[in-house]
Amino acid sequence: MAVYVLSDVHGHLRALDGALAQASPADDDRVYVLGDMVDRGPDPMGVIRLLRGLPNATVLAGNHEQLMLSCVGNPDDRAAWDLWMRNGGTTTAQGLMALVPEAYEHTVSWVRRLPLFDVVTAGGRPWVLVHAGIVDPAPPEGGVWDERSLFSMLLDQRPDDLLWVRSGFWDRPTGLVSEEGPSPVVVAGHTPSTYLPYVTDAMDGPVADDDGRGVMVWVGGDKLDVDCAAAGGHPEGQVGIVRLDDGATFYEPVREGE
Template sequence: MATYVTSDAHGHLRALDRALSLAAPGPADTLFVLGDMVDRGPDPVGVIQLVRGIPGVRVLMGNHERMMLDALLHDSDIDLGTWALNGGYATAPGLDRLPREEFSDIIDWIANLPLYDVVEAGGRAFILAHAGIDALAARGYLATAGVDCSEGRGASSASREQLMDMMAQQDPQDLLWIRDRFWAEPTGLVGKDGSGPVVIAGHTPSTALGFYAQAGEGVGVSEDGRGMVTPLGACDATGGVADRVDIDCAAAGGHEMGRVGILRLDDGATWYADVLEGE
């Protein structure tokens, strides 16, 4: 049994389908989809339908699913306008074409998606969230639970239950929207010995990481100018282990820079499918 993660397909059904064919997760494997299935690309509803049909899939909510729900469930011009400005124009027509029963089923399913999860793979714990975490708040909560991350200890002693409790205390807005504070600073959860939980997130296109992570030009960009699965934070303080991984491969950017990436947590293997022109 292996564990795979992808995120931010943003309506690019064909690229997601090709990436899944390359990674080929089996029926006994688990695939995590960290949100932003909808908006921007040509077939957001198709992405939802494909994802829901994958055996062993576990889906988290992204900020675009949250915006969609706010627009559809609240009688607010502001929410509708916000969704439209962020790509909802690509999702709404597909939803309108659905039979009422299927529309209701999809909306109910999305409304009940969790914001986070913690999984163990390849001998390590991974914290999963759409956008990232407030690392300072995370360390503070763990300290109250008896897990002292200071002085390079990291959080390797934290149980999955403790990490899940810590995530339950995070601000939902951070889990859906955080950028600068997450990508620019170490989490402090991976210790000097290289052990401890690694955070896997999407939301921020890897092609923009140079700005948000203050890491310089070229970070998160492949040789042909496309997004890529990007580990960050490896240094002496983490025993050379990246404490954060961005898996948003910029599909929202379309065919010029975007692709869908899939990461296997067990061994770090990656697969990509470019977003092609017209899809």
């Protein structure tokens, strides 16, 4: 069983479909999506339908799902709606309103149930999966990070940090590095890789390919950014997928007009 991870599709259904076709996960593989399915791109409802239909997919919540849920059922909350619209919520709101009532309720209910984090083991090490990052984890009892202690640490994190943090995560060590076996790596999205130079100088490689498109990049050896700037659309954005077992990557660019 292989483990695939992606994040921040932002409504770009065709690019997501193309990246999944390249990665071609088997029926017994796992696909983890680290939030921000919605907003900005042209077809957020199509992205949700595709991911809900993947039997091997686990989807986490992102800050854009939080923005959506803060407005659903609250038509008079002008501040929440203004924040959502300023962050690209128009296509998502239009897509939701186009659904028949039963599909609308099922979609919103599914999004409400999305978890904020997960922990997996692949390639001989544990991986912390979260939308934005973590902040100042307390040392584990016994001094060793394993799946149990990592879940406990994540339960102690503030939900807003898991969904929104940038500075305070990418620009400092995670605190998870240990001399006892392979250390956990935090895999996150939220911050487009092309934006990382404004947050940190600890990238372990380029943040964009030769065409200027965002690529997945390691930061400080203990963090992996998988947000490939799809939110920005063409020409800098693409959807990227990483296979944690061996580090293989798969990319599908966002096309002009999408």
